[in-house]
Amino acid sequence: MQLPKPLGHLLGQTMRIFKHKLTSKFKANNIDLSLDFFLILLQLYNREDVTQQDLSNQLQRDKSIVLRQVNTLLDKRIVVRLPDKIDKRKKNLILTQKGYELLLEAKEISRNLSDELLAGLSETEVNSFFKVLQTIQENSGLEEDQWYC
Template identity: 35%
Template sequence: MKTPNSLEENLLFQISEVAKLLHKRLTIAFEEGGFDVTPEQFSILALLWYKEGINQQDIANELRRDKTTIARIISNMINRNLIIKIPDQLDKRNNLIYLTKKGKELQTEMVATSGKVYVQTMQRLSAKDVAVSLSVLKQITKNFE
């Protein structure tokens, strides 16, 4: 592996830049769509749209975020009536997270909005470019395990 000569040639720096730009683009798209939801909240909503009734630790694990950050986001989402906590009947130490009606109603429009951002982001990439990029990113992720 060649050592990068600049930030422009540094893959990890470029990954970070893409993540920041995507976050900004999603934030703008959600605001323009009239959604009072952050990209971080959207990631929790998206997880719950497909896997409702899980605890905070499972959410943190699925999204690869620390439990404290997830707890803060969840607290904000409860205050916005997007989700609720219900005590786990099998383990009273845990609360399970469920969508409210408001949280469920956001799915179609928010998925469509994020899908437009995805298409716009990927528009000049070939299928081969995407496949190679995914392979590289998955390998980088494995290097942290």
């Protein structure tokens, strides 16, 4: 399969654009979140048993990065870190009410931005797009739980 431009270039550019657009829209709406923090909050949405190790696997970041990012979310009173009742090594991360409300706003903005960026494309095209991203992740041979072994 020949791409007109290298895959890394295309993905990198698009990612950069999305990141810049999203953070500037967040700022415009007085939402003090980076894309990375937003992705963390999304993982905590409507769940109560998420640990930092889970985030490290799902977001594919070193657990030390996750730790520090969670620390700043704690400082901002957006999440709380509670010891797991069964396994004392684990800490469960839970959204505060403030965090939940912030996330709802952020999700709305993110969805609007997606609509804006995907405007003019057919459903078929967007579905293919999604399928390709999915396939890339599957072809990478990385299961969610084998990141940073």
